[in-house]
Amino acid sequence: MNAALDYPVPYEDKDNAAFLTAWREEGKLLLQKAAEGGKPFFYPRPICPYTGSRDLVSVTASGKGRIVSYSFVLRPNHPAFNEEVPIILAEIALEEGASLLGRIICDDTGRIASGLAVELLPSAEARRYPLPAFQLRAEAE
Numbered sequence: 001m002n003a004a005l006d007y008p009v010p011y012e013d014k015d016n017a018a019f020l021t022a023w024r025e026e027g028k029l030l031l032q033k034a035a036e037g038g039k040p041f042f043y044p045r046p047i048c049p050y051t052g053s054r055d056l057v058s059v060t061a062s063g064k065g066r067i068v069s070y071s072f073v074l075r076p077n078h079p080a081f082n083e084e085v086p087i088i089l090a091e092i093a094l095e096e097g098a099s100l101l102g103r104i105i106c107d108d109t110g111r112i113a114s115g116l117a118v119e120l121l122p123s124a125e126a127r128r129y130p131l132p133a134f135q136l137r138a139e140a141e
Helices: 017-026 079-084
Strands: 030-034 056-060 064-073 087-094 099-104 117-120 133-136
Touching (some): 017 030, 064 099
Parallel strands (some): 099 133
Antiparallel strands (some): 064 087, 087 099, 117 133
């Protein structure tokens, strides 16, 4: 695999800076919500899509969710990913109610299916990837 520094870097602005910093430095996934009566949402933005409020707070997600749908990327658009195909890209419904697209790291692509439980990679591993990355989790949890 390539070093994380070879990956394309996400564009950072005032709306997503806290999200990217939390992921990059701690392997944590931040969601936003309106300070009053909002529910968590993703992607980072200046206005709550549910309440219209600009008074937003960040909350740390559990990092647990389920695969809604997925795709195998066989022809990446950046050479940093060439040695990593197939790359698993999935829509993930988080326990908090928000959903996002994320990468799933799994050596056995035959195990991937909609409905499976996932969790964020452990912090030390997560920092290797520029955006949230998940792994399959045991159903017994």
